[in-house]
Amino acid sequence: MFSQARDWAAKDPDPATAAALTELLQLAEDGSPAASQELADSFSGTLQFGTAGLRAALGPGPNRMNRVVVRRVAAGLSAFLVDVVGEAAPGTRPRAVVGYDARYNSDIFAEETAAIFTAAGIETFLMPSALPTPLLAFAVRALDCDGGVMVTASHNPPQDNGYKVYLGRHAVEDSGRGAQIVAPYDARIAARINAVGALESIALATDGWTVLDPSVAADYERATAALTDAALFPSRDLRIVLTPMHGVGGETAVAVLNAAGFADVTLVAEQAEPDPDFPTVNFPNPEEPGALDLALEAAARVDADIVLANDPDADRAAVAAKDPDTGAWRMLRGDEVGALLGAHIVARLAAGTDEASGSAGHAGGGARAGVFANSIVSSRLLSRIAAAAGYAHEETLTGFKWISRVPGLIYGYEEALGYCVAPELVRDKDGISAAVLIAEMAAAAKADGKTIFDTL
Template structure:
């Protein structure tokens, strides 16, 4: 059995129908989603319909000219922990081999004229009901929250609004210019919430209506961005993915802890390039923690996963429903947390301060080097391997790990990890999807008192800037 979904990009519906025709001709019972729907609905359908395979035709937050597909394995085709998760090796190379075999032949792939099942629109309702059931109105009854929501011209708006409304969050204002799907994404230069300027219209709307928070989904709604007014500047600011990961992680701990006793066996996980804060949050509450390679295809395969996140705005708050990042279920729990804090006279930034006081200030940053020649990526990585840096930000290097060698906990990947004496961490790796080198930085600074936080942040930023300069120098930039 297979299920196929599609977004509103150019020809996504055409590619989806052709996929259904190929599967049906091959004798596979095939379901087609009834309309343009978010990626999390497709990922949910893989598990709920007990399918061996799921295909989502989407290029997510890539430029308008792109399209692509995400492949999920379920049922008998997947390992236990990864049922309904995106593919990893060896499935990727096996699929690529089949593609190459067809490309090299002069034959054609058979297409069925019909025979697949177009699902009833109720599949979206099933997803909405399942996600809405995650809310805990008895423990977190507050619903006084003014939300501005944008799908960035993607397909997540209606589904996210239904979930928030069903959970009691009725004061939701859409960004009018971005509310409807549009394959050309006309109001943004790049349809990714992380890109500069992508949330400008959302901030304008939030200021007009006096919103408490902004929630933005990327075009296929598997990621979620959160913004609020930063008390230090009085301006709207998008929280970093690591900040939201820490907030959601702490909120999940609170939801899963009864009278101070945590649920045994539950595991919190994040990618190796994400902040180390989640590990401290989990350990303090008695939960297990795991680090994985970059990408939710790895995070979602962690056994006994309770919560997982990656710094690129991906959060999994309900692995039993969607074994992948899900920007809509994450939006619901973000709203639940923000409303609860507001009822107590606090903000998301207050909660971040409390986490910093307890676990230390974790300041993260990253930068990328885009190249026109892929050979330059190898050249920069070889330069670091042959001439490893001696220090970052004035702190001597204590440990450097070539991730291509693999370890007991991580399979091999092209990347380098550095840890300095003061626990500064630098990770450098080539992007898996774009022609660029990505560098991830994190410093950890203890904080003794809340009054020290502003000065500590300022000093930490100076140190992080120095680390950034050292990384650039090591790369020969």
């Protein structure tokens, strides 16, 4: 193990992790039990690539997230994309897009991935800045890419980072275009990663990829704001407190809410800007006790109607409101929000259908087109909401990689605060599009003299 660690330190392209490993080696050799344990864990195996990609603590060694591990994964993924596109569409140049959040080293991992993809002959786009995960998922389809990479550890602790993979265009069947990978794609990619040679054999281009214009974010914001329907639900009288939880979703979420007509949005100042240390929370997850304390304090101070919270990469959304029965603010459970959004989407569809047809509503004359879905760990209430409105419902395995693949999907959710309200835009959970429809729903309830708890 010591010789393996010394060899790693000698070849590590990152001077910071090389220096950290050299110091760790010295401490372990001097007899430090903690250093010996850390060294053993860092070199006890290799991070395994799976359907969730990679996620681990940052640091040196094959069992950590670092530039060596990311280079090898990028090289294997690029080989997979070249192969699969060559088989499906001979003569077509593969195309990929790479995004990243504001965690430590995310930008470096993303740029080196772009450099390796480019060297492999892949037409590569790099996001213009640290942006939400749903925007990367949007770009995979909007740019007609065969692959997408998002460097993020979502709501993990600050010492972690990760690497999520999406497929599209020629690399996957239609139902999986723009979605995270499932089997057997994970195994095929892992096999190509395992086949990568020595680190020095991995080619990195010095240029040749395209850094996307910020208009890609504007396109997402415009399309997401347009999900609201002011003709059917005209009220925009809603005082919102929003926290991006020190992540990358704040600017995008505010832009979407404002463009949809929600002008009264207060950002939680202490959590508004991206900060990889997440200094005001123990864990940057809206579900964790205490994570919404600052947002609830702000809500009380400005007399808000609702609190909206995104996790750091903005693919999840949490909601809190004042319970009229107790007068206390309470965060809604994921199943409660999932049912509320399902009922709201049914109401939107019914109103739009009735307006178009001039009918008095669905009279049970057959099933409507489209499917509602949730995972097996979520409530059964959505299935009853869908059935009552004449829509099909499917229950899937846990994870949006399965929910997003349901044919004819209209809306899907899982109880861990993940909601897909617009699968035609983002074939994944999206905390920003969910937030804007939650705002529409809450404003409609307020206009009727109710709260979302009354709707529940």
